Each structure stands twice: as structure tokens, then as C-alpha cells.
Amino acid sequence: xxxxxxxxSFAATAALVGAYAGWADYRAGKMRAPPxxxxxxxxxxxxxxxxxxxxxxTSIIAGTATALFAIWHFQRVSPLSLLANLAIMPIVTVVMxxxxxxxxxxxxxxxxxxxxxxxxxxxxxIAISAWISEWSPVDAVGLISIQSVLLATIALVxxxxxxTWLRLAAIPFAVAALLNIPQVRTPDLLIxxxxxxxxxxxxGGELAINRARSNEFTTDNxxxxxxxxxxxxPETFAEGALxxxxxxxxxxxxxxxxxxxxCIGRHPSGAIVALxxxxxxxxxxxxxxxxxxxxxxxxxxxxxxxxxLVVTKRQLARDGSAAxxxxxxxxxxxxxxxxxxxxxxxPWHEQRRYSREARGLAPHERPEKADTKPxxxx
Numbered sequence: 001x002x003x004x005x006x007x008x009s010f011a012a013t014a015a016l017v018g019a020y021a022g023w024a025d026y027r028a029g030k031m032r033a034p035p036x037x038x039x040x041x042x043x044x045x046x047x048x049x050x051x052x053x054x055x056x057x058t059s060i061i062a063g064t065a066t067a068l069f070a071i072w073h074f075q076r077v078s079p080l081s082l083l084a085n086l087a088i089m090p091i092v093t094v095v096m097x098x099x100x101x102x103x104x105x106x107x108x109x110x111x112x113x114x115x116x117x118x119x120x121x122x123x124x125x126i127a128i129s130a131w132i133s134e135w136s137p138v139d140a141v142g143l144i145s146i147q148s149v150l151l152a153t154i155a156l157v158x159x160x161x162x163x164t165w166l167r168l169a170a171i172p173f174a175v176a177a178l179l180n181i182p183q184v185r186t187p188d189l190l191i192x193x194x195x196x197x198x199x200x201x202x203x204g205g206e207l208a209i210n211r212a213r214s215n216e217f218t219t220d221n222x223x224x225x226x227x228x229x230x231x232x233x234p235e236t237f238a239e240g241a242l243x244x245x246x247x248x249x250x251x252x253x254x255x256x257x258x259x260x261x262x263c264i265g266r267h268p269s270g271a272i273v274a275l276x277x278x279x280x281x282x283x284x285x286x287x288x289x290x291x292x293x294x295x296x297x298x299x300x301x302x303x304x305x306x307x308x309l310v311v312t313k314r315q316l317a318r319d320g321s322a323a324x325x326x327x328x329x330x331x332x333x334x335x336x337x338x339x340x341x342x343x344x345x346x347p348w349h350e351q352r353r354y355s356r357e358a359r360g361l362a363p364h365e366r367p368e369k370a371d372t373k374p375x376x377x378x
Contacts, residue, residue: 002348004073008066011156015065016058018160022167052086059085068144068152068177075224077141084132088125095121140224145184151177187323188267190222193340194357195295195313198275200256203268205229208255210263210275212236234258234265247272247288264289271326271335282310291324291335297357309335317357319343 001007038046059082071077078084095118102114133139155173162169190199198210199222207228209219219231234256247264250257250272256265261281265273274289276282279299282292286303297313311322320340327333341349352358 011065012062014160072149142227144181148177148180188326189324191322193316193321202253208232210256269326
């Protein structure tokens with residue numbers, strides 16, 4: 001129930017059930033004249049129009065109900081979903097028929113023609129969806145507030161469960177959900193739960209990261225969440241070659257500069273972020289950094305200054321990925337951090353306690369490759 005698959009499926013199904021119930025009640029109260037006689041061509045045209053209209057309304061209702069959940073989880077919206085659904089609906093019907101036919105013919109060994117045609121249909125569906133997606137005027141929309149999602153869920157439940165004029169009680173909650181969409185603050189820094197990747201918006205639609213080779217799936221999600229357009233990789237220098245007399249002199253909005261086991265960047269607010277591979281490389285940053293991320297589960301806080309926020313691999317393993325917020329009014333104020341998993345643990349989070357990183361243990365050392373050559377003949 002906490003994942004996007006269930007939430008979006010439930011929202012679409014509930015909306016369709018509620019809409020169909022309301023439509024059925026509306027039609028039940030209307031007097032209808034008997035249908036006039038039509039020619040075969042007009043009869044088929046009428047049926048096709050009804051079918052296309054029903055498919056369009058189904059897409060509109062389901063897409064509207066799932067829109068906020070899709071934005072909440074993926075920071076994406078699909079304004080051309082109606083066109084895409086109508087375009088692939090005939091192919092979906094054929095693909096489902098082929099799937100059933102292949103299952104029926106499988107015991108007799110004649111399933112391969114149906115599976116082959118089914119694969120061609122799926123390929124066509126993906127190609128059409130990709131083509132329409134390229135024409136979409138809007139894709140990434142950034143973060144929205146959790147309040148808007150909760151209010152929209154309440155509105156959806158009321159509209160689905162109520163069977164009388166009480167359905168109108170869903171309208172205030174739906175309006176409140178729309179008004180609360182922008183009431184969210186975008187994080188100033190994101191940290192992956194394995195402590196390998198850090199992303200920091202530096203202005204101008206640019207997103208600075210600390211690794212030249214990063215997880216593309218993660219960075220794409222972060223670009224949408226932070227409304228960034230360009231990924232700025234770190235500038236790497238040989239150890240001791242980074243010519244920065246004082247990291248405080250870095251201009252706000254600087255990307256990450258890396259040398260040895262330490263990377264330094266500066267947020268547009270003026271806060272300095274340091275990324276270290278271990279406690280020893282993190283210790284020099286205690287004198288100038290506002291936030292230090294240590295990619296080591298065995299490390300503990302090397303700084304005596306309580307105003308420096310230190311995040312270790314062990315904390316991230318126990319509490320999940322993190323969002324950091326800097327004070328725009330004061331670069332010296334301690335940053336605020338929010339983890340993905342809040343305490344106390346829910347039952348589905350208990351397993352996080354038992355990984356090696358969560359217990360503060362170093363990763364297993366890889367055993368050296370054994371010599372598999374046969375002994376020489378005697």
C-alpha cells in the first residue's frame with residue numbers, strides 16, 4: 001500500500017467505479033425513447049463512436065485520478081496520455097487475444113505464432129508511446145506537497161464510497177488538494193542511501209554531482225525532482241593539485257572539486273559541502289564545511305564543532321536517502337536533514353537494522369582469486 005503500483009491502481013479503479021456509478025444513476029432517472037432504425041453503416045459508426053468515447057472517458061478519469069500520485073512518486077505528468085491510450089487501445093485488444101490464444105495452444109506446441117505476433121504488438125505499443133512522449137509539451141514538474149496527495153485521496157474516497165448527494169463533499173477536498181500542490185520546499189541537497197552519490201542544485205538549471213560516472217536512473221529522478229536540466233560532473237585534480245587557499249573563497253554555486261578522497265562544493269546559499277571517503281579525509285573539512293558526508297560505515301563524527309552536520313554511511317543505511325535544507329538567511333546555521341525512513345521503524349523497515357553498513361561494519365573483503373591451474377605433471 002505504500003508503493004506507487006498499488007496507489008495508482010487503486011486510484012484509477014476507484015475513480016472508474018465512482019464515475020460509472022454516478023453515470024448509471026444519471027441514466028436510470030432519464031426516460032429514453034426507443035432507438036431509431038439505422039442502416040448497417042450508421043449502426044457500426046454509432047457503435048465505434050460510443051466505443052471511442054468510452055475509451056476516452058476511461059482514460060481521462062483514470063489519468064486524472066492517478067496524476068497526483070504519479071507526480072508525487074515520479075515528478076512526471078503525461079498530458080498526452082489520452083492520445084496515447086486511444087492510439088494503442090486497438091493494439092492492446094489484439095495483444096490480449098493473442099496472449100489467451102497462446103496459453104490455449106501451448107499444450108499442443110502451437111503457441112509460437114501467437115507469441116511472435118504478440119511481441120510485434122508490444123513493440124508497436126512501445127514505439128507509439130515513445131513517439132507521442134517526444135511530442136509532450138510538459139514532462140518534469142518537480143516536487144509537490146504530501147498534503148495535496150492526502151487531500152486528493154480523501155476526495156477520491158468520498159467520491160467513490162458515497163452514493164448520494166454526499167459525493168459533493170469531495171469537491172472541497174479536491175480544491176484544497178489543488179491549492180496545496182505548490183506548498184513544498186525543494187531540497188538544497190540530495191544524498192543517496194549508499195552514500196555514493198550527492199546532488200546539489202547550483203543555479204541556472206544545473207545540478208552538480210560528485211561522481212563523473214553516476215547512476216543514470218537516480219540522476220534522472222533527481223533532475224525531475226529538483227527541476228534541473230543539466231548535470232555538472234565534478235572537476236577532478238591530482239592529489240595536492242587543487243589550488244584553493246581557503247574553501248570559503250569558493251564562489252556560491254560552485255560545482256564539486258575533487259582531489260584524493262575529498263570533494264568540496266558550495267551551494268548558492270553559501271553553505272560548503274564536503275564529501276569524504278573515510279574519517280581521516282573528512283577531518284580537515286571540519287574547519288570550513290557546513291555538511292560532511294562520509295562514505296564509510298565504520299566512521300564516526302570527526303568534528304568537535306556541533307554546528308557541522310556529519311552524515312555517515314551507517315546513518316544512511318539505517319534511515320535511507322536524505323534531503324538537506326540550508327538556511328537561506330544564514331550560511332552559518334546548522335543544516336536541516338530529513339531522512340526517507342522515519343523512526344520508529346515500520347514492520348517493512350525492520351530489515352534495515354541488519355545490513356553490515358547499518359551495524360557499522362566494513363564491507364566484506366573480496367577473496368583473492370584462487371589459482372585454478374592444474375599442477376604440473378610429475
